[in-house]
Amino acid sequence: MKNKTRYTAATAVLLLLLQGCSSGKEAAAIEEQKGEQQAESKEPVTLTLFVQASSANFTEKDFQTFVGDPVAKKYPHITITYVPKGQGSQLNDLITAGQTPDIIYGSLGDLTGLKKMNLLSDLAPLIKSHRFDLGRLDPDALDNVKANSPDGQISFMPHTINGAALYYNKDLFDRFGVGYPKDGMTWDEVLDLTRQMSRTDNGAQYRGFGMDQSFFIQNNQLSLPFADPATKKAVVNRDGWFQWFTTMKRFYEIDNNKVDDTTKLSNAAFLKDKTTAMWAGSNLLNVLPEAMAGGLQWDMVTLPSFREAPGVGIQLNAPFYSISPTSKHKDEAFQVIEVLLSDEVQLVQTKLGKMTTLKNQDIRSRFASDLSFTSGKNVKAMFAAKAAKPMQPSYYDASVRSVVSAKFGEVMKGAKDVNTALREAEDEGNKVIQELATAE
Structure with a gap:
């Protein structure tokens, strides 16, 4: 059945190419099917996502909605294991056991400890090789990232904005x-x-x-x-x-x-x-x-x-994703982060009351729109004020x-x-x- 699926996808791509399609939609369809073929051809990879921030703010349900399901849809060969911080599963416990996580979800208050433990990679090379457009990010969120990263580096990618x-x-x-x-x-x-x-x-x-x-x-x-x-x-x-x-x-x-x-x-x-x-x-x-x-x-x-x-x-207090320097699958880990920062995933989480880290105004305008209990409430007030400039950070x-x-x-x-x-x-x-x- 899998071989038949691959053959069908390849045939569809070939037909579109033969037709000399020029529309944006057809081109996007080709790229999407190419991506599916590439994903199918890759070896299975398992990544560990460790939640260093409070698990109350990033529950297992959040993980499944905003990470597990969308990543499985885009990259079926990538499996992500969710590990929340808790008794017996602190970062030190995982490192001692030789299980350093690939991706870490944290808050700005966690950066000092992560830097001390050498658990932050410079993501700039991955951003370049994957052609990720930093211009999609909210300018204040990006300033926050740069202010809290060494010169010329990008130590983490913002996930949401906590107003x-x-x-x-x-x-x-x-x-x-x-x-x-x-x-x-x-x-x-x-x-x-x-x-x-x-x-x-x-x-x-x-x-x-x-x-x-x-x-x-x-x-x-x-x-x-x-x-x-x-x-x-x-x-x-x-x-x-x-x-x-x-x-x-x-x-x-x-x-x-x-x-x-x-x-x-x-x-x-x-x-x-x-x-x-x-x-x-x-x-x-x-x-x-x-x-x-x-x-x-x-x-x-x-x-x-x-x-x-x-x-x-x-x-701006932006919860973030970072990649451990010891990860053997940095490219796949960054692909995961790309999915989490896609318009589709950011729209879902914004509609559920987690403000997007993107500057896309259409997405931002949909904040909490799927939460019926906010009907008639002034929820836009949470992000209406101008963000204060990030302070000069230190260890x-x-x-x-x-x-x-x-x-x-x-x-x-x-x-x-x-x-x-x-x-x-x-x-x-x-x-x-x-x-x-x-x-x-």
């Missing part, structure tokens, strides 16, 4: 007679709304505002760096970070919006408990259906901006960022003033950098 927005509980605003948030607000305007919405009502405390502070520190809207790679020094006791800390700490000085060691700093207070009126965070579309089943009436607006950078959102960012996040936590709780927190963050950051530099 951010200000979500709000419509029922709480209706209950307290306060107008809903609007697109294009500044943090100062949201601060005023927070004052109006933070209150105690019938014995229950309602917070006006909450946020994923670690996320917004990592992808901060002012493009503030954490360390200078040239001097190997922390650079957080600076005017920019003073402005960021000062702006955000004001939310936690408001009565009924203050926090302490017992406060649950998570989106559960917005999604499940419904005691937080506004939540600033990344894409929540994967968890909103459950929250709606629990009674949450929500909508969203664009992420508020700083006075110093009006209309500017977060730095020490993750470690210094952890120190900065911890110090802001102390500021939030009123345990330290901003000047003291930033001075300590820089001192502790320099100590961490020195330890890491010594260990290199």
Whole structure:
């Protein structure tokens, strides 16, 4: 049966050639059938895809929908094994067992560790040999890739763009007679709304505002760096970070919006408990259906901006695919990535609420269109703001960022003033950098 299939495909191609076809559709048909013939003639290849990023953001179902099925259709000789990070299946476990994955799915926060473990290939030669058009990518996403790759190299390919927005509980605003948030607000305007919405009502405390502070520190809207790679020094006791800390700490000085060691700093207070009126965070579309089943009436607006950078959102946080230098099948691994960045696959994932990394406006306009629960919602707000420029990265960012996040936590709780927190963050950051530099 397989020989008959090959013969039929070859005959169809020959007939088209004899007819001297000139139309784009016929030419595309020839190329497609050639590709099918080539795929059939190749030896079977098995690749391992390791999910270094949170498997909650890239489930086995996501793998099958966005990777397994489309790759099997395009390249039936390529089989992909899905391995999520977990107990006993960390990267170190796989490497020790001699099972280094071919492809790694990660987030920008994973880059430092992957670089340290020498698990990032330069994809530039593969991009050239496969004639992949980088011009198809969103310019901001491509800038993000270049900023986080060594000079002249491409260390990874962006998979999706993880936007951010200000979500709000419509029922709480209706209950307290306060107008809903609007697109294009500044943090100062949201601060005023927070004052109006933070209150105690019938014995229950309602917070006006909450946020994923670690996320917004990592992808901060002012493009503030954490360390200078040239001097190997922390650079957080600076005017920019003073402005960021000062702006955000004001939310936690408001009565009924203050926090302490017992406060649950998570989106559960917005999604499940419904005691937080506004939540600033990344894409929540994967968890909103459950929250709606629990009674949450929500909508969203664009992420508020700083006075110093009006209309500017977060730095793009693009989950990515990379190829391990030890892979014996780099060409096949890149073919997989090409499929994942095809218009067809990007359209499917965009319609399911994972924004495309392509600049194709037709695809971008279809964001979340297959999610019925977003009907009538302002989902375009998640990507309406201008992306902040990527900060200058360094090997020490993750470690210094952890120190900065911890110090802001102390500021939030009123345990330290901003000047003291930033001075300590820089001192502790320099100590961490020195330890890491010594260990290199």
